[in-house]
Structure formats: C-alpha cells, structure tokens
Amino acid sequence: MGMLKSVKTMLGGDPVRKPNKKQYTPAARNIHAIHHDLRGKPDRVAAIRAERDMTRSNKWRNWRWASIIIINLLFVVSYQLDIQLVEGALTASRVIGFHFADLNSALQVMLAFKVILINLVIGTVTVFILWWLLGGRTFCSWVCPYHLLSEWTEKIHLKLAENNMVRDFAMSRYTRTVLYGVFALLALISGYTVFEAISPVGILSRALIYGPGLALIWVGALLLYEVFFTRRAWCRYICPIGITYGFVGAISPVHIKYTLDDCLHEGDCRNICLVPHVLEVTKKAYAQDVTETIGPDCTRCGMCVDICPTKSLTFDIKGLNKLL
Amino acid sequence: MAENPEPPPQKALSKSQLRNRRKARRTFLRSLGVGIGVTGAAILGFFPVIKKWAERLRPPGAIEEKDFLAACIKCGQCVQVCPVKAIELGDLDEGFGVGVPYIVARDQACDFSCDAVQCVLACPTGALTHEISTKEEVRMGLARLARPNACLARRGEGIKGKIREAGFTGKLRYMDVDRWKPIPVQDYPYDLDLCDLCARECPIEGAITVERLHIDLSDLRGSPAIFDKCVGCGVCEMVCPVDPPAIVVDIRKTWEQL
Numbered sequence A: 001m002g003m004l005k006s007v008k009t010m011l012g013g014d015p016v017r018k019p020n021k022k023q024y025t026p027a028a029r030n031i032h033a034i035h036h037d038l039r040g041k042p043d044r045v046a047a048i049r050a051e052r053d054m055t056r057s058n059k060w061r062n063w064r065w066a067s068i069i070i071i072n073l074l075f076v077v078s079y080q081l082d083i084q085l086v087e088g089a090l091t092a093s094r095v096i097g098f099h100f101a102d103l104n105s106a107l108q109v110m111l112a113f114k115v116i117l118i119n120l121v122i123g124t125v126t127v128f129i130l131w132w133l134l135g136g137r138t139f140c141s142w143v144c145p146y147h148l149l150s151e152w153t154e155k156i157h158l159k160l161a162e163n164n165m166v167r168d169f170a171m172s173r174y175t176r177t178v179l180y181g182v183f184a185l186l187a188l189i190s191g192y193t194v195f196e197a198i199s200p201v202g203i204l205s206r207a208l209i210y211g212p213g214l215a216l217i218w219v220g221a222l223l224l225y226e227v228f229f230t231r232r233a234w235c236r237y238i239c240p241i242g243i244t245y246g247f248v249g250a251i252s253p254v255h256i257k258y259t260l261d262d263c264l265h266e267g268d269c270r271n272i273c274l275v276p277h278v279l280e281v282t283k284k285a286y287a288q289d290v291t292e293t294i295g296p297d298c299t300r301c302g303m304c305v306d307i308c309p310t311k312s313l314t315f316d317i318k319g320l321n322k323l324l
Numbered sequence B: 001m002a003e004n005p006e007p008p009p010q011k012a013l014s015k016s017q018l019r020n021r022r023k024a025r026r027t028f029l030r031s032l033g034v035g036i037g038v039t040g041a042a043i044l045g046f047f048p049v050i051k052k053w054a055e056r057l058r059p060p061g062a063i064e065e066k067d068f069l070a071a072c073i074k075c076g077q078c079v080q081v082c083p084v085k086a087i088e089l090g091d092l093d094e095g096f097g098v099g100v101p102y103i104v105a106r107d108q109a110c111d112f113s114c115d116a117v118q119c120v121l122a123c124p125t126g127a128l129t130h131e132i133s134t135k136e137e138v139r140m141g142l143a144r145l146a147r148p149n150a151c152l153a154r155r156g157e158g159i160k161g162k163i164r165e166a167g168f169t170g171k172l173r174y175m176d177v178d179r180w181k182p183i184p185v186q187d188y189p190y191d192l193d194l195c196d197l198c199a200r201e202c203p204i205e206g207a208i209t210v211e212r213l214h215i216d217l218s219d220l221r222g223s224p225a226i227f228d229k230c231v232g233c234g235v236c237e238m239v240c241p242v243d244p245p246a247i248v249v250d251i252r253k254t255w256e257q258l
Helices: A003-010 A026-037 A042-052 A059-080 A103-113 A118-134 A138-142 A145-162 A174-190 A200-210 A216-228 A233-238 A240-250 A268-272 A276-282 A303-307 B015-043 B046-050 B065-071 B077-081 B092-097 B118-122 B197-201 B235-239
Strands: A086-089 A092-095 A098-101 A254-259 A291-293 A313-317 B087-089 B101-103 B141-145 B159-161 B190-192 B208-212 B222-226 B247-251
Touching (some): A003 A240, A059 A086, A059 A200, A059 A303, A086 B077, A092 B077, A103 A118, A103 B065, A118 A138, A138 A240, A145 A200, A145 A233, A174 A233, A174 A240, A174 B015, A200 A216, A216 A233, A254 A276, A268 A276, A268 A303, A303 A313, B046 B092, B077 B087, B141 B222, B190 B197, B197 B208, B235 B247
Antiparallel strands (some): A086 A092, A092 A098, A254 A291, B087 B101, B141 B247, B208 B222
C-alpha cells in the first residue's frame, strides 16, 4: 500500500479493499491459491485447533506496560528526588538537559502564540527525530499514560460486552481528523491552546508529577464513556495527538510487517487491535504481496505480534537488512 | 441520441441496505455528538479566563496574560526549579489556565532565593520571557498597603517569635542563616520593637521602606512606603504578621497605572 493511501486511511478513509486479480504479485497469488485450497480441509482445522491450545505470549505487552510505567515514573522520581534526569511533564521536558517538546503541544503553542522560540524548535525537532526513529504512534502505546488506563478499562468494556451488558457504539474515523482541524483552527483563531485544557495526556502526566487535581474528573469521565459506550473512544476516534504522531509514523522505518505465508486469516489480530483498519490487509485474499507494511495509524503496540499464532505479524525496521 | 431510454426504475432498497443506511446515519450522528461534546468541553475553558474567575499572580517574567496562557506549554519545569516551591499549576476550574503556573504569595512568595530567576531559564517556550535576567527587571505586580489601620508599624507595635499563624509553612532565605538554603519563616527568631518585616525581608533594594510618621523620637510609629522598584514578588504579603495581611500585591499592576 502506498504511503499516501495509508495516510488517507489513517485520516478516516476506507482501508484497503480486496485487490483485483491483476494486482497480486505472482508469489502472493500462489500463496493465496494454497490458502484457498486449504479451506475446510481437516489439516487446516487441526492446525487452528492446535493453535487455540497454545498459551499466548504477552511479551510485547509486558515490555510496553513496563515502558509506560517506567517513563512516567522517571518524571515523578526525577522531580521527587531532585535528580534532574527528566524535568517537566510529557508536554515538554528536559531530558538530561536536552529540550524535548511534545509535537502536538508544541503545535498548539505555535498556533496560539504565533511566536516561535528557538528552545521550542529544538525540543520539537528532537522529539520528531526520536519518534521518527521509533515509529511515530509508538508514543501512544509505549509512553502515553492515558493509553495504559484506557487499555485496562477496555478489558472491563470487553468483559461487559461479552455478557451483553454493553455494546461498542462505533464512531466514524473521520471524527478525529475533523477534530484535529477544529482544534488547530481554535488555537489559531482564539489564541489559546484550547485542546490542552482537555488533553488527558497532559492532565495525567501533570497529576502524576505535581499531584492530583479536579482535572482528573475529566479523565475519569472519558474512561467511563469508553467502558459503557465506545471501545477505546478517545484513542481511536478523538485524540489529535495520535494523528500528529501518525504523520511521523508514516515515514518511520519502524513498523509491523505482515507475512502472508503462514497466515490462516483467523482475525485474532483485528479483534485485539486498537486500530483494526490497519490490519485489513490480513483478511483472506487481501494482501497484494507476500509481505505488507502495516500503516501509520498503527501504534506499534505489538498486541497483534503477541496474539498471532503463526508469527505472521512481526516488528520490522525498514532498510536495516540492507544496512547489515 | 435516437433512443432515449427511460430512466431505470428506482430500485427498492432491500432490508439489509436499509439497515445499513440507518446504521451509518446513527454512526454519523453519534460521531457528530461526541465531536461537539469534546469541542464544547474544551471551549468551556474560555469562561474562567474571560470572566477572570481566578486572577493569578504569575511567576517572574510572565508575559502579558493572554499571550502567557497561549505560550505556556503546561509542563511545570518552572515548578521544579523553584527552591522555595512557590509555583503551583492551575487546575480544571481555571479553564485554559489548566497546567499554567501561578504563585499564591500569602502562602509562599517568590523570594528570589534562586538569585538568577531560574523559572525563567527553565521555561522552554518563552512564556516567562528570557528578556529578563535579574530579579530587579521582574514585573509581577505592585505592593499596596491595603489595610493601613491593621499595619503593626502604623500602630507602633513590634513583633516577637513566630510571625505567622500556626501551620504556616512558607520559607524565606535569610542571608545571616544560610545563604543557599531557605528556611521556614516560623523558625526565624524575630524580635523587633517596631514591625518593619515588609521592608526588612523585601528582596529588592529600595522597593519598600518603613518611614517614621513623627519627628518625636519617643513615637516609634512608621508606615510602609512602596517605590517604583517594587517587582510585586509578594514577600511583603507573605511576611505581614496580621491576618489578612495589611500589605498585598496587586496582580500585574504597574507603576504607570498609578
């Protein structure tokens, strides 16, 4: 899938469709044919059943949770012990003296204030390079404290949904794109960083470091909404920070790679994914080539890597093989 | 065009098509509702700002209030570098002031014990302007003798021991105690025949003096006089022993406005 097309999907456009016959590479066509032959065959059923009995790994999830907790604790500990390792909050900080600025917060400030200070530019560029190296929305799943809380409340939502006590009221993925524009315009026109007033990322980060406040009520309300109405509503359909980092991820070398070969197209990955539209390519007969790159909206959380029984989804760094 | 075929008859929508259409409509309306809700919640932040629900004393170097709220990236680096922990961050009830730093002078004033306006140096966005580098250049507000009748100096009274009510934890740097480490105001052994705390503890030279009211030497009474050197740091408000304080800082007031 081309980069422009995948960015369009991130902004709300339709995910990839089933290609027509001419679009497959010969190798991919071959594999699809084999997969097709397997349908309903006993060995395939046996293979799937064998997988179901496997214990699923939580390797990446554990690393990721550790990452979120450690990074956020670093801010807290650094301040409490006054060791000046990481000063500030997630919106902007100094890491061993180097300026870091959250890309979305910096954007809001630049649009509202309309004066750009060199320190802010340095911080923004540093963070841009960092997340370009690490995969863009990697920020969401490996650093953002709201993501972690939301992941936990998602479990409650899914449990309740299983018992038919709640339903996932899906929203349009265009919502986030529209809100991105709305908040950019509001900052530009009003001259206030309007989004920052409700950003659960900033609120949570500051609450952890400087102590809790009334603002946590807003975060609690968001989480409750996600439990009872829309699964992962904030991260999926609302948060502009996700789009900002998504743009960075679009050109990042770090991504999830899909390998068609062993895939049984069961869809476990799509069920667990925060942004399932990026995994549309894993549907039967959807992949045009034997390997595919998962799009920029992917937070590189690795849940699909953990859950895939056939290791068809893996972390990959573009160009690394060429380098080595 | 010889043949002019009739337009194809409008196909009746199947049940599943109708269902999908209704579903799409509901999804659209839900998205619209949530979108408006989130935007509305953010815009609510206007009210505390416009109505000035909480006028705050901002840290040294803060630029004009509206620009300050825009330029501040709400990271609290200024909070972290302050040696007396004078700076706090705004909460939800301050609207766009969420995460924006302020000082409650009566609880803990900025006494410049960092010497070189550390908060200004820490600010990554210039919300605390880097154009100032000394405490004398700071303009946070202006001190004013708000309750002259309560002022101990004007009543000719002195002060001994703890100068503030029980439970007060504010700190101050005393050059004669420890040049580098501020200590609790309550721990300093004051013993004054005439209270001149506002002038005595003012970190800016020539900002406040207590002027004698009478030539008669047996009459101690004096009155605080505030000069244009005052930067509005609020130390006088913090150390004032009467409660509520006789001397207060008028936020963002300038000498030119007087």
